[in-house]
Amino acid sequence: MVTSVTGLTPPSPGSPVLIDGAKGTELQRLGISVTEPWWTSAALLDLEGQRQLATIHQEYTAAGADLATAITFRTNRRTLLRAGADTYAAEVLVRRAVALARGSSRPGRAERRPVLAASVIPVEDCYQPSLVPSGDELREEHTWMARQLAAEGVELVVAETMNTVREAEAVVDSCTRNGLAVWVSFVCGTDGALLSGESVTVAARAVAAAGASLVSVNCTTLEGTDEVLARWSHDCPVPFGAYPNLEDRSGIADWAPVDRYVPVRHGPEEFADLMAERADRYGLSLVGGCCGSTPAHVAALRKRIPG
Secondary structure: OOOOOOOOOOOOOOOOEEOOOOOHHHHHHOOOOOOOOOHHHHHHOOHHHHHHHHHHHHHHHHHOOOEEEEOOOOOOHHHHHHHOOOHHHHHHHHHHHHHHHHHHOOOOOOOOOOEEEEEEOOOOOOOOHHHOOOHHHHHHHHHHHHHHHHHOOOOEEEEEEEOOHHHHHHHHHHHHHOOOEEEEEEOEOOOOOEOOOOOHHHHHHHHHHHOOOOEEEEOOOHHHHHHHHHHHOOOOOOOEEEEOOOEOOOOOOOOOOOOOOOOEOOOHHHHHHHHHHHHHHHOOOEEOOOOOOOHHHHHHHHOOOOO
8 A cells, every 4th residue: 555646556355454433523532522613623723632633543543544544524625714714724724634644654653654644525514415516616625625635745535425426526636636646435325325316336437537546435324335335346446445434323313413422333343343244245445434433443343354
């Protein structure tokens, strides 16, 4: 695993990449509020929040994660301008987020150095595809972010929780134009389709054609995840993977934000068994957990999949 469009080789089935786990729900587990307008970017504003994030990154690296993914998913310019920041402040927060992830990926902190990655999500709401803006706006917003990440030396962009094909394509185009390797992960319903209703097979073909070297499904129930993986196991042009939502959201409206820690459906050992079995069944090239996952979940899964 080392570099793409400019060199990052996509992982292969049988030796999947282990993605680092959730950051937002880890902040909530520590009692830190994660709500609008700043969302998780609020943790980047002060030294205590940065200290907490640095610790979370270090714990995931120590647990055996192959990626050190910066908490850049709410540092997109559109979100921060809405919160009252200016463009310069947005650039500063991107730099801080990447620096914290880089700190956990330095040689000496683990037996091997994880890849320095950054998260990019929809510029509006991950769970409301109707809010995705025009093509011109998408190009402007995602090009701004791609340039920031390239300037900071990020090795890989994980475009995650994508709810429409057209925004996913916009992210891939912006990243490849700026020399960044990019993987794309979609959020799906229990029917195995994107929240926009689009086919995951069509989505995978589209982003692969645009330059993505891996596709995944994330922040989706395990049942919905299986629906996606069954489709991709028959027709997917690139390696694929999964990191499902682990929260027990019974009694919570679908996709509703909750500013508290939500208990998980699967503890570390059960989760590791479930995902190791799927890695083998579907030939996954990336595995892990999304919301609700912890360093303990990553450590348990690391024991069950090849390094």
